[in-house]
Amino acid sequence: MLPLEISPVVQRALETGAPVVALESTVIAHGLPAPRNLDVALACEAVVRAGGATPATIAVLNGHIVVGCDTGQIEYLAQASGVEKVSRRDLAAVIVGARDGATTVAATLLCANAAGIKVMATGGIGGVHRGGETTLDISADLQELAQTPIAVVCSGAKSILDLSRTLEVLETNGVPVAGYGTSTFPAFYSRTSDLPLDIQLGSANEAAALIRTHGAIPGAGGMVIANPAPSENAIPAGEVETWIKTALNEAEAAGIHGKELTPYLLSALTRLSAGATLETNVALLEDNARVAAEIAVALAT
Numbered sequence: 001m002l003p004l005e006i007s008p009v010v011q012r013a014l015e016t017g018a019p020v021v022a023l024e025s026t027v028i029a030h031g032l033p034a035p036r037n038l039d040v041a042l043a044c045e046a047v048v049r050a051g052g053a054t055p056a057t058i059a060v061l062n063g064h065i066v067v068g069c070d071t072g073q074i075e076y077l078a079q080a081s082g083v084e085k086v087s088r089r090d091l092a093a094v095i096v097g098a099r100d101g102a103t104t105v106a107a108t109l110l111c112a113n114a115a116g117i118k119v120m121a122t123g124g125i126g127g128v129h130r131g132g133e134t135t136l137d138i139s140a141d142l143q144e145l146a147q148t149p150i151a152v153v154c155s156g157a158k159s160i161l162d163l164s165r166t167l168e169v170l171e172t173n174g175v176p177v178a179g180y181g182t183s184t185f186p187a188f189y190s191r192t193s194d195l196p197l198d199i200q201l202g203s204a205n206e207a208a209a210l211i212r213t214h215g216a217i218p219g220a221g222g223m224v225i226a227n228p229a230p231s232e233n234a235i236p237a238g239e240v241e242t243w244i245k246t247a248l249n250e251a252e253a254a255g256i257h258g259k260e261l262t263p264y265l266l267s268a269l270t271r272l273s274a275g276a277t278l279e280t281n282v283a284l285l286e287d288n289a290r291v292a293a294e295i296a297v298a299l300a301t
């Protein structure tokens with residue numbers, strides 16, 4: 001049995017069929033610098049509430065999977081130094097060791113699904129890393145999306161990745177990727193890419209219809225709903241690419257790989273861009289929480 005600890009507020013919402021939006025915690029503990037991470041985590045929750053849904057930030061605390069962290073628990077995740085990055089394969093060890101873990105998209109999906117949540121929001125999903133065709137560094141997020149029936153609202157995958165191969169793996173895994181008010185796969189910091197999407201959604205109701213119908217297909221897993229970063233905060237792709245190349249070179253020189261790579265690259269980008277990528281990341285996280293709440297509300301009615 002999974003040691004699930006669902007907060008009373010989230011439990012009540014789930015029992016009454018009220019809309020709930022799952023939020024991941026790796027972005028809090030490893031994706032954003034302190035003390036900004038705390039403000040953003042609380043702001044995302046507030047945005048979900050303002051949209052009429054209940055936020056459920058998910059993490060592992062003292063070996064328990066908490067679905068619906070309270071403010072004190074979110075404060076702890078934002079400051080504590082020993083919080084591990086927990087993906088699907090790390091979950092059992094962290095539980096057995098009664099340790100603390102911040103859940104990635106993959107681990108958040110599996111825990112949210114165990115609780116009965118249908119919609120989640122994040123910044124960007126993990127994907128195929130550049131050079132992934134030789135390193136085989138492909139995020140477990142893609143495998144989890146293949147098998148877990150939750151719609152993930154995100155701004156595509158982080159552009160530190162190989163977006164084209166990421167879409168290929170999602171296709172192989174049978175995961176629909178729908179543009180939310182866009183016809184191309186968003187490149188996280190930039191609103192567009194040269195990668196067209198077959199499915200376009202114009203409203204939360206359209207998204208809800210697609211989620212319901214996809215969910216009725218036997219064996220269906222999850223779905224990606226790709227919402228571009230707000231225009232006023234987006235950065236032109238050419239500009240970001242220069243910083244990404246430098247960050248990737250630094251990571252290679254420093255011998256960074258495995259689960260350390262994504263957090264390393266994100267903080268290098270913040271430094272190289274003098275904080276610009278961080279502002280975009282914050283803006284898109286909040287906007288994705290807003291859209292996820294709209295979709296969860298449409299799905300619940």
Ligand code: PSU
Nearest residue numbers: 026027031104105123124126139259262
């Ligand atoms: N999106 C962000 N910041 C992050 C992440 C996503 O804006 O920190 C995290 C997510 O938790 C995602 C993880 O699941 O990075 C992917 O890590 P990896 O490539 O090691 O699977």
Ligand code: MN
Nearest residue numbers: 137138139258
């Ligand atoms: Mn990886």
